[in-house]
Amino acid sequence: MLAEIITIGDEILIGQIVDTNSAWIGQTLNARGIQIHQITSVSDAPEPIIQAVNDALSRADIVLCTGGLGPTKDDLTKHTLARMFHMKLVRNEEVYEQVRRMTALRHIAFNELNQSQALVPEGCTVLPNRCGTAPGMWFEHQGKVIVSMPGVPFEMKVLIEEQVLPRLETYFHFESIVHQTAITYGLAESILAERIAAWESALPASLHLAYLPSALNIRLRLSAYQVDRTTAEAQIAQAFAALEQILPYNILGYGDATLESAVGALLQQRGESVATAESCTGGNVAHRLTALPGASNYFLGGVVSYANTVKESLLGVDPEILRREGAVSRPVAESMAEGVRRITGATYGIATTGIAGPSGGSAEKPVGTVWMAVATPTETIALKMVFGSIRQQNIERASSNILNLLRLQLCGAPNHGLDTLQY
């Protein structure tokens, strides 16, 4: 069972928004056994939309379109699909009422633009949108299905989960795809590849391995196509159990596990807590920890000590050490971690201090230099890393590395886990 995704909108092609819808749809459909064959992004214009839909229909059974359904003049998806399927636009009373209700709820005028949202191609199946004013539309054509949905991610997601997937499952019978992904951290791709080469060669022929690298976080995905689900799941579980023997501290979890979810799960298991003291990461470590539901069970809070005065007054860093060693130094990182642990009462304090860039570096401490520290109930571990020259990347990498350093302590890795890092 093959599907294609078409995202429609000039704003995607000129790069004013990043298309996050496709990744979400890809994940969601894959989990149900529907494989995405291609993703296509085209402009808000009739010809590219028609060509993209026709091309997708020539290759796939399901074509999911997002975008171009707004009330304004530059949105043309609905009119174009109506033209393709020789349907005229008619007012749908249910949608009309929904738009009227939503505009009233939001105290927005129920004007002509909003009312045009209730026009739908006659003969399509309307998928009511309880979160917005543009409904989804379901077309059937020569045994294939075309669905048009709004581009607003939240509205699209609710439509897919509540309406599109159940309808697809009724309409088609799906082949089985089994995926599982191990998330590794701390090894460069070529090192990882070499270290697991024998394991890879010994994999059953039915399993396909893919490397999915992103910065220091390399995911190893095993897939089995058109196989018995139970057998494939057992084979994949066995293969990953063997992999854990080879890389005991570099696998942080499976599926959608992240450094922050791994750390959160370990803290929760142990009934422990963490607090953050951030300089160069500027709140990003706290943000990543608190993006997860339930973070309040183990995250107490933190201090973003951007100015040195804040390092001194809130975290109790000695001004003399700051003066002598500079803010980007081992003793300052250690003192920040210990300070935030002390003032919040958390089990662990974690700290970052570095030069995010693009300016502010020196010969001795170039841009990208970051000191990190973890204060535990018994000791404080510090680590220096030198990343690159890109501010956003330095912030992300420092955030990831301090979370990983905490994870390695929580796992009880030998030598504080420092031996597990090779990149």
Added chain:
Amino acid sequence: MLAEIITIGDEILIGQIVDTNSAWIGQTLNARGIQIHQITSVSDAPEPIIQAVNDALSRADIVLCTGGLGPTKDDLTKHTLARMFHMKLVRNEEVYEQVRRMTALRHIAFNELNQSQALVPEGCTVLPNRCGTAPGMWFEHQGKVIVSMPGVPFEMKVLIEEQVLPRLETYFHFESIVHQTAITYGLAESILAERIAAWESALPASLHLAYLPSALNIRLRLSAYQVDRTTAEAQIAQAFAALEQILPYNILGYGDATLESAVGALLQQRGESVATAESCTGGNVAHRLTALPGASNYFLGGVVSYANTVKESLLGVDPEILRREGAVSRPVAESMAEGVRRITGATYGIATTGIAGPSGGSAEKPVGTVWMAVATPTETIALKMVFGSIRQQNIERASSNILNLLRLQLCGAPNHGLDTLQY
């Protein structure tokens, strides 16, 4: 001058990564007058790659491919392009040396996998990659250009800026596209559309208006195609000057302006500073402020007061008020904003406290309820908003709204800017 982008990788189709490369390439090429006609994502397999490249060549003059150039077995782009263009793979000594140097620098073994990065299709132009081991490759075919680049965003960006764009400008002569985008905040799309309808109708015929909505942040883009650049720029500037008269406090800036860059610029102009006290936003406001270079000129730091004990001990929130009113309340938000202003010495303190969800709501304070406050040298302004049920969205919206509330104070909007919000 039309280009197409092809991003190659199973990880994109199964949604394990979001394709951010395309948006960046779209922005960068547009600024040089190259229009992106289509973006296509295909899997790491020869047939889809060949079809996508051939289809793109049938429509566009330039085809930019990213991804599938890693050293591991599942990466097939290089072999597929060599096959398409009837070239054999040969070792490139310059790339070989670069891979040797990079692996040495990173203390990584110079193994067979790495060495295979030095194999390139004979006859293509190699674009050396100073940031990684996979080089870019430039192919010319019947007057058109195909470029293959690694999928790692940073490596791809450096290749495009340093090598691909200069080569394209030599190879082709470009038509002129002029874009400018005004960033509005605080008005729902239909309200905005109605309020600017007369302005829109009065636009010169050569200007094309597009709405680019994303949550509460709606961008209005004016474009002119195939026109004299100077005339188009003047027309666009004049149109936006007229728009500013209609929406004086809802336009936060132009181009890539964001709430945080607008706030940063205003603070810097005024020689003032800000500090953050975050509960439900968990550090995201500080993170967004510090993602910008130069943030240390106006951002002093902040407290993430996730646990109530941290609100009391670090920010001085009265435990009695916390008990009586609850953490999500006007007096707690006000006290947090005033507290962080006091302890850091910043000109402004900004605070958020709310229920991010998915759980923790009540009938009186449903999930998505957020109190925000700005403490200025003379007064404290508070605002309650009720967002939705999605944690990540609540965090982002609360972060955006507190930044906007500060922006409105810095702009001197009448009635604290509260009249400018309608959504």
